Amino acid sequence: MFDHEKDLIRQEFDRFTAEHNLENAPLNWRDLPFSGEWGLAIPFFPIAAADNKRVEPVALHAQNLGRAFVAAVSNIPGISRVEAIKGYVNLYFSTSHLAKQVVETVRSQGSDFGRLPLSGKATMVEYSNPNTHKPLHVGHLRNMILGGATCNLLEASGKPVVRANYIGDIGLHVIKWLCNYETYHQGEQPPEDKMRWMSDIYTEADRRFASEPGFEEKVRAYFARWDAHDPDLLALWEQTRAWSMEGMMQVYDLMGYRFDRIYFESEVEDSGKAMVAELLKSGLAVDGRPENPVIINLDEILGTKEEYRVVVILRSDGSSLYATKEIPLAIMKFEEFDLDESIYVIDVRQSLHMKQIAKVLELMGYPWATRIHHLAYEIVNLPGNVTMSSRDGTVVLLDDLVREATERALAVVSEKNPDLDPQTMQEVARTVAMGAIKYPMISRENTKVVTFDWKTALDFEGQSAPYIQYATVRAKSILRKANWIKIQSPEYDYPLSTPEVNLIEKISKLPEEIQRAAKEMKPSLLAVYAYELARNFNDFYNQCHVLGEAEKVQNARLALVDAARIALEDVLVILGIKAPQVM
RNA sequence: GCCCCUGUAGCUCAAUGGAUAGAGUAAUAGACUUCGAAUCUAUCGGUUGCGCGUUCGAGUCGCGCCGGGGGCACCA
Numbered sequence: 163m164f165d166h167e168k169d170l171i172r173q174e175f176d177r178f179t180a181e182h183n184l185e186n187a188p189l190n191w192r193d194l195p196f197s198g199e200w201g202l203a204i205p206f207f208p209i210a211a212a213d214n215k216r217v218e219p220v221a222l223h224a225q226n227l228g229r230a231f232v233a234a235v236s237n238i239p240g241i242s243r244v245e246a247i248k249g250y251v252n253l254y255f256s257t258s259h260l261a262k263q264v265v266e267t268v269r270s271q272g273s274d275f276g277r278l279p280l281s282g283k284a285t286m287v288e289y290s291n292p293n294t295h296k297p298l299h300v301g302h303l304r305n306m307i308l309g310g311a312t313c314n315l316l317e318a319s320g321k322p323v324v325r326a327n328y329i330g331d332i333g334l335h336v337i338k339w340l341c342n343y344e345t346y347h348q349g350e351q352p353p354e355d356k357m358r359w360m361s362d363i364y365t366e367a368d369r370r371f372a373s374e375p376g377f378e379e380k381v382r383a384y385f386a387r388w389d390a391h392d393p394d395l396l397a398l399w400e401q402t403r404a405w406s407m408e409g410m411m412q413v414y415d416l417m418g419y420r421f422d423r424i425y426f427e428s429e430v431e432d433s434g435k436a437m438v439a440e441l442l443k444s445g446l447a448v449d450g451r452p453e454n455p456v457i458i459n460l461d462e463i464l465g466t467k468e469e470y471r472v473v474v475i476l477r478s479d480g481s482s483l484y485a486t487k488e489i490p491l492a493i494m495k496f497e498e499f500d501l502d503e504s505i506y507v508i509d510v511r512q513s514l515h516m517k518q519i520a521k522v523l524e525l526m527g528y529p530w531a532t533r534i535h536h537l538a539y540e541i542v543n544l545p546g547n548v549t550m551s552s553r554d555g556t557v558v559l560l561d562d563l564v565r566e567a568t569e570r571a572l573a574v575v576s577e578k579n580p581d582l583d584p585q586t587m588q589e590v591a592r593t594v595a596m597g598a599i600k601y602p603m604i605s606r607e608n609t610k611v612v613t614f615d616w617k618t619a620l621d622f623e624g625q626s627a628p629y630i631q632y633a634t635v636r637a638k639s640i641l642r643k644a645n646w647i648k649i650q651s652p653e654y655d656y657p658l659s660t661p662e663v664n665l666i667e668k669i670s671k672l673p674e675e676i677q678r679a680a681k682e683m684k685p686s687l688l689a690v691y692a693y694e695l696a697r698n699f700n701d702f703y704n705q706c707h708v709l710g711e712a713e714k715v716q717n718a719r720l721a722l723v724d725a726a727r728i729a730l731e732d733v734l735v736i737l738g739i740k741a742p743q744v745m
Numbered sequence: 746g747c748c749c750c751u752g753u754a755g756c757u758c759a760a761u762g763g764a765u766a767g768a769g770u771a772a773u774a775g776a777c778u779u780c781g782a783a784u785c786u787a788u789c790g791g792u793u794g795c796g797c798g799u800u801c802g803a804g805u806c807g808c809g810c811c812g813g814g815g816g817c818a819c820c821a
Contacts, residue, residue: 190761190763191761192761192763192764195763195764195765196764203763203764205763205764205802207763207801207802208763208801208802210801211800211801211802219801220801220802221801221802223801224801247764248764249763249764249801249802250763250764291821293821330821333820333821334820450818450819454818454819455818455819456819457818457819459818467747468746468747468748468817469747469748471747471748471817471818472817472818473818474818474819475819476819477819478819479819481819483819483820483821484820484821508821510749510750510815510816511815511816511821512816512821513748513749513750513815513816514748514749514816514817515816515821538749538750540750540751540814540815541814541815543814547813547814549814574783575783578781578782578783579781594783602757602758605758605759606757606758607758607759609749609750609751610750610751610758611750611751611814613757615757618757618770621770622783623769623770623783623784624768624769624770624783625757625758625759625768625769625770626769626783628783629769629783629784631783632781632783632784633784635781635783636780636781636784639780639781640780640781643780644780674761678761682761686759690758690759690760690768693759693768693769694759694768697768700784700785701785703780703781703784703785704784704785704786705785707779707780708780709780710780723780744781745781745783
């Protein structure tokens, strides 16, 4: 944002270091740590440490060099004051000039503020990855929100993104479902809420499989029919899979996620087996059948020890595994799209497997294998670090969570804002509930376990999405009330208060925050930023009146409110959280 | 045994190697005749698990311990 000012300062700095024979001294930028003060700071410690002529301690030398630098700088446009203190050189912005620049930039760019235009080759992000015929729970939610936000984030940073979803449409869970359906639900048609219906039948099948005598044998018989490509069973599978996909898409619509390319596990099963044959021919894989599976002994091939281990690519009975299908899928991705990078949003427990897959592809000679990246995230646990288990019935279903949160939000909305019409109230409740559910999933670092508890999930106060949404609603409320006033080009040459300065400073940071979060692939950085921005806005709101102030101040603050609103909405869009008009 | 992640306030979490480690929550006391109180203010709360090292400077980097979680041949 302040490249121009930085360039001018850099020129002064280069001149100074040349004079003092310190050409290689590093120039590092920091923010001023003082609230209500806006500008840049340069730590002089590394410069002092690099000075081999120094005879005094580094801290003292840094202070003295800083003082000399301050004395040497000429007037820099945009900088009102320069001082050396405790080894830092602090450069204070002339707020009237730069505040105007920030606010006008934001308002003219609108929803593009902070974004770079798309360029270069695409990145594929595979996320969500649910199974058909099965319920979605909060663990899936973390994947969805993290994956979705990562896509938005990369796009905002200027990278074209292909959103991919790899769906488990075959396997034991599907056979169990089909068996239960034909045995106990023959001919039933799904109601409006397909997801719920499919889930219920699955849960029932799972229960029968575990406890109902004879059911397991029945499922095994279904497996035999499946392997024999029984046309009736295949037809039923196709039909029920379609239902499941419809239900899935309803959920994605509700949650606000979309995909450019959907891969099915069934699509890559045959090519996976063909791939195994090739791997055997090339000598990479070792065939242990009939007693043992087909493996690739990566440690042996690479000469490593207990690092890559052994990857099993085909069962001893010839049936396929995760790895069997993952290999052709990766190839398909790079053949179909000209990808720069292929990102997999998968939980951390699959780290070794991902590492193995990438290594196998590298050994197969695919040059892009090194551009596969596993975006690992930790699982969602219950309080007390208890892992959710469907067997124990402790899994929190997405469906239940959404329903509970929406009800709770509706109760709050109808209390806070009873005059809203029922339909708006419903929409607001849903928007707030969605935000509240998503925020805790994304505000923690990817590598940290999220502890799910109902109290936090249903809490709409404090560090939460509703807090951020509320800030946008307040901003929009002011702008709505001022609707009849046209905002003129703002002038910030009156004495700005601390909250105003802090707010403008925070807004100006959005572009670099987006770049940093994208580079590190950590949407959580933006989630934290969004909260801080909202807090700065609420600070401003509480301490600075807008409407009814002197015309110039009112105009300037209206423009600032508008800029804050834009920045808040921009960052919420990236996080995958909607902002209501009222709440 | 080998590998990965993790340890910060009672609890949940922040903090591009940089100035006095910050929020939320809980507890207590306050602020609605005032652009929306889903908000705000104040108080309370810390040997950043322990030790050694690198560095002008370490919550952050390295090594070693300790505690927690996870992975390591036919689940995904």
